[in-house]
Amino acid sequence: MGHRLSRIYTRTGDDGTTGLGNGQRVAKTDPRVEAYGTIDELNSVLGFVRTQAIPAEIDRVLKGIQHALFDLGGEIATPGLPPIIQTAAVRDLEEAIDRFNAELPALAEFILPGGGPGSAALHIARTVCRRAERALCHLGDACPRDDLCYLNRLSDLLFVMARVTLRAEGGAEELWAHTRGAPPRTP
Numbered sequence: 001m002g003h004r005l006s007r008i009y010t011r012t013g014d015d016g017t018t019g020l021g022n023g024q025r026v027a028k029t030d031p032r033v034e035a036y037g038t039i040d041e042l043n044s045v046l047g048f049v050r051t052q053a054i055p056a057e058i059d060r061v062l063k064g065i066q067h068a069l070f071d072l073g074g075e076i077a078t079p080g081l082p083p084i085i086q087t088a089a090v091r092d093l094e095e096a097i098d099r100f101n102a103e104l105p106a107l108a109e110f111i112l113p114g115g116g117p118g119s120a121a122l123h124i125a126r127t128v129c130r131r132a133e134r135a136l137c138h139l140g141d142a143c144p145r146d147d148l149c150y151l152n153r154l155s156d157l158l159f160v161m162a163r164v165t166l167r168a169e170g171g172a173e174e175l176w177a178h179t180r181g182a183p184p185r186t187p
Contacts (some may be wrong), residue, residue, distance in 0.1 A: 004146035021078025031138040036076040039130040043069040045125045055168050058161050061096055065154065071146060076136070083144035090146060093153040100160045105165075110176040115161070116169030122162035129155040 017025045018033055026033060046062050046069070055064075068089060075084040113123035133151040136143045164175060 021074065022080060024079065026126070027141045029162055030140075032076060032079070035132065035135040035139060035143075036073045038128070038135045039073040040068055040075065042125065042128045042132050043073070045128050049118065049121040049125050052121050052165075053116075053160075053169070054118040054122075054165050058100075058165060061161075062156075068150075072150070076139075076143075076149070079142070083146060085144065085146045085150045087146055087149075090149045093150065095138050095159050097153065097157050100157070100164050104160065104163050111163070111173045112176055114174070115130070115162070115166035115171040118169055119166035119171065122158050126158035126162065129158055156186050158165055 017026055018028050019025055021033065043066050046066050050059055050062055068085070073082045075081050113127075114120050133148060133155065136148055136151060153159055164174065
């Protein structure tokens with residue numbers, strides 16, 4: 001933050017506009033506002049996930065991701081800033097996916113989101129992450145490619161983390177039964 005807020009309310013947004021990081025005023029419906037707002041929502045959901053009984057390594061990784069999401073949101077909220085998310089950050093997510101996924105059985109079917117509280121919360125985070133990714137796409141050329149790649153990999157990581165957490169919670173994955181009336185299958 002360039003300056004500290006001594007008052008939380010300013011009344012400047014009461015007309016349906018908000019200020020970007022460069023001082024420009026835009027409508028609260030602007031695609032840029034939608035994108036950084038959804039990234040903020042994702043960060044809040046990850047904060048909720050971290051209140052659940054999740055494996056310590058997952059909590060550690062999520063804490064780092066929360067810091068990166070604040071950076072990303074600030075970048076999106078400030079037109080003209082150079083990209084903050086770099087290819088190395090995407091590679092870090094890929095390494096985490098590979099590390100967590102190594103202990104999981106291969107999937108042949110889709111799994112139903114849910115299980116226990118931690119795994120269900122991670123699935124919610126995954127879907128909010130996908131929405132943030134779609135919101136970034138609305139920025140078109142104004143959105144750096146690494147930002148999109150980061151959110152794409154992050155949603156994959158959250159999926160894998162949900163599977164790992166479900167196992168830690170002692171639950172079993174429930175597979176999608178795509179034939180009407182077929183009973184749910186478990187691996």
